[in-house]
Amino acid sequence: MKLEKPAGDLCEEKETLAIRGGPKAVTASGPQNWGHGPNEIGEEEIQAVTEVLRSKKLFRYGKAEGESTVSKFEKLFAEKLGVENVIAVNSGTSALIAGLIGLGVSQGDEVLLPAYTYIATAAAVLAIGAFPVIVEVDDSLTIDPVDLEKKITPRTKAVIPVHMRGTPCDMARIVEIASRRGIVVLEDCAQANGGEFRGEPLGSIGDAGIFSLQQFKIITAGEGGAVVTNKKEVFERAAIYHDSAYAFWMEGQAGDAEAVQDWRRICFCGENYRQSEVHGAIAFEQLKKRDRILDRTRAIKRKLWDACETIPGVKMERVNDRDGDCGISLVFFMENSDKAGEISDALRAEGISCGTMFSKQIPDRHVFYHWDYIMEKRTPHRNGFPWASTERPCEVSYTKEMCPQTQGWLSRAVVFPITQMLSDEYVDQVVCAIRKVAQSWN
Numbered sequence: 001m002k003l004e005k006p007a008g009d010l011c012e013e014k015e016t017l018a019i020r021g022g023p024k025a026v027t028a029s030g031p032q033n034w035g036h037g038p039n040e041i042g043e044e045e046i047q048a049v050t051e052v053l054r055s056k057k058l059f060r061y062g063k064a065e066g067e068s069t070v071s072k073f074e075k076l077f078a079e080k081l082g083v084e085n086v087i088a089v090n091s092g093t094s095a096l097i098a099g100l101i102g103l104g105v106s107q108g109d110e111v112l113l114p115a116y117t118y119i120a121t122a123a124a125v126l127a128i129g130a131f132p133v134i135v136e137v138d139d140s141l142t143i144d145p146v147d148l149e150k151k152i153t154p155r156t157k158a159v160i161p162v163h164m165r166g167t168p169c170d171m172a173r174i175v176e177i178a179s180r181r182g183i184v185v186l187e188d189c190a191q192a193n194g195g196e197f198r199g200e201p202l203g204s205i206g207d208a209g210i211f212s213l214q215q216f217k218i219i220t221a222g223e224g225g226a227v228v229t230n231k232k233e234v235f236e237r238a239a240i241y242h243d244s245a246y247a248f249w250m251e252g253q254a255g256d257a258e259a260v261q262d263w264r265r266i267c268f269c270g271e272n273y274r275q276s277e278v279h280g281a282i283a284f285e286q287l288k289k290r291d292r293i294l295d296r297t298r299a300i301k302r303k304l305w306d307a308c309e310t311i312p313g314v315k316m317e318r319v320n321d322r323d324g325d326c327g328i329s330l331v332f333f334m335e336n337s338d339k340a341g342e343i344s345d346a347l348r349a350e351g352i353s354c355g356t357m358f359s360k361q362i363p364d365r366h367v368f369y370h371w372d373y374i375m376e377k378r379t380p381h382r383n384g385f386p387w388a389s390t391e392r393p394c395e396v397s398y399t400k401e402m403c404p405q406t407q408g409w410l411s412r413a414v415v416f417p418i419t420q421m422l423s424d425e426y427v428d429q430v431v432c433a434i435r436k437v438a439q440s441w442n
């Protein structure tokens, strides 16, 4: 008796795998550009930027109420996140620095962060003279709450959970541990703009959150970022740090003598992380397009997930909230790194874009193993700051062997990037290709 194909399964009969000389399952062409936000740049962004240029005012202050594109972006972002305060800045890294200062993190403090994140998360901690303490990730490839709690010392001030590749951290457990142990939480949402955990927008759950608007993030202004928080004091401190003349500009804005006095009273020195009106204009238009991008990536991920689950011996990534996942990537694990390499090669031979996630040879700056300047405690300062501080010397050591659990998960992992640009035809062929490889896999 011939087995009926499942309804809606339009895949061809089993064929020889492409890696063994059979025909490729994916013949439709993939997208030219695998990014997200940049692919959505259209007349809206062009128009908005043109208006800014025609106005000849590229700087946010000194404009009539409601005229600044940066403040329009901040308002819309605050609304979408359901937070009180948003400060637009010029990068995700500067958002991290201003956010840490906002939270009162200071020289010599220890800050927990995951072994799998972009190196900028750790670099921002060092920029303010604090020390990154590197925590294992679990099978969600986000910070492991068990190891997080183990690594808290009397010097720990904050934890930075990073929602990597759009997948949410276990914010319930992280917030519970943080509040019980008296540390603050700064969510790094650089890769997860629009994600949620149990219905709450990422970035709005911890004491503060940060975003990036760099080219490769979900929405982009080329460069840019934001600090978001519900806490008044965190907002004030971050706002002051993001602009060394903050009180001065507020004086021009407020027209309220009392408010001006207040900013002058609480001011301290800062840097300049302000966002330009050109960037604000792009960010505002991109933000309006964000949820449409995510509707599409999430739908594609669900299809790929169902197909990947049929691979013998597969273990799917643990997603802490599947509804809140941005859907911009999919990860599964094989029994060991050889098997991960083999299946990745077989899938790629069918014409699928996917790959393994860890190699000692390929210096991927998202993996602690390749954070050379941190491992070697390099510094731009003659006196060795912050590592060689005599007042609060560093008690953290770094080795390539320090996170075996993270290295274990990453070396068994296969990742599929997902963009809204994948056509239905292409996605259907990828699904069939995965099923084809799964059927011949043992």
Ligand SMILES: *Cc1c(COP(=O)(O)O)cnc(C)c1O
Pocket: 091, 092, 093, 094, 117, 118, 120, 121, 162, 188, 190, 191, 212, 213, 214, 223, 224, 225
């Ligand atoms: C991109 C990124 C950053 C830094 O953002 P920039 O805008 O490039 O400074 C920080 N953390 C993570 C997880 C990132 O992916």
